[in-house]
Amino acid sequence: MHFSKQAYSNNRWLHSSKEYTVAAGYNWVRIHKSKVDWRFLCWNSLNLPKSSFIFWVFMHQRWSTRDRLARMGLVGDTSCPICLLDPKSHHHLVYDCVYARTCFRLLQDRLGFKFSLLHLVPWFSTGRRTKLQRIFIGSCCVALIYWIWRIRNKARVDNVVRRPEVVILQIIKDIKTRFMRRNSTILRSRDRAWLQLL
Ligand SMILES: [Zn+2]
Structure with a gap:
């Protein structure tokens, strides 16, 4: 995965002296978003802007993880700050860390789905749920990564x-809350019942 355009490196803007912030980054990627297969999941209107942006950075493998910083010679300790066990990489933090796995299992139980987080992107497009439920579950997974x-x-x-x-x-x-504020009047009875049980 690589950037077709790159605006910043190591949390600093490349072409400006302005301070790098999540909000500024979000505005930049909204303007420059590319046609990747996860774009609908990333820019789903139920996502909070900060969740969309951090998910976008994650999908580009650009979090400042300790394995990346160690390769740059910036840190010596590469262990995960949450579980203190494995080396901290993007893959570990989101897919392998015992903390992330526990959170994801709780989300699965609560929302009643079985796919693994690794299969989130294809499931979001083709999963066997109503469109509303796919959007809702996809948005929760993006929020979890944030x-x-x-x-x-x-x-x-x-x-x-x-x-x-x-x-x-x-x-x-x-x-x-975000969903009910926007769409509560057009809910089908099946989706309304599902949402009320959450
Ligand atoms: Zn960990």
Whole structure:
């Protein structure tokens, strides 16, 4: 995966002295978004802008993970700040870390789906659920990846990790609130019943 256009490197803008922020990054990628197969998942209108942006950065393998920083000679310790076990890479943080796996299992149980996070992108396009449920579940998964990034940052600085149950409840509440605000009047009865059970 590579950028067709690159705006920043190691959290610094390449062509500007302005401070790099998530909001500024989000605006940049919205203008320059490319036609990758995960674009509908990334720019799904139920996603919070900050979740879309951190997901976009993740899909481009551009989080400042310790394995990347170690290769640049910037850090010596490469262990995951959440589980303290394996080397911290993009793949570990989202797919292998015991913390991420626990969060994802809770999300599966709560929303009643079985696909693995590795298969999120194809499932979002072709999964056997109503369109609304695919959009809702896809948005929760994107939000989970954002939360893993945020929790990794917090663990690195404060050595504090939020309980997975709390994170999953927060994600579902946020997406449900966002959805009901926009679409509650056009819900089909099947989807309405599903949402009420969450
Ligand atoms: Zn870990």
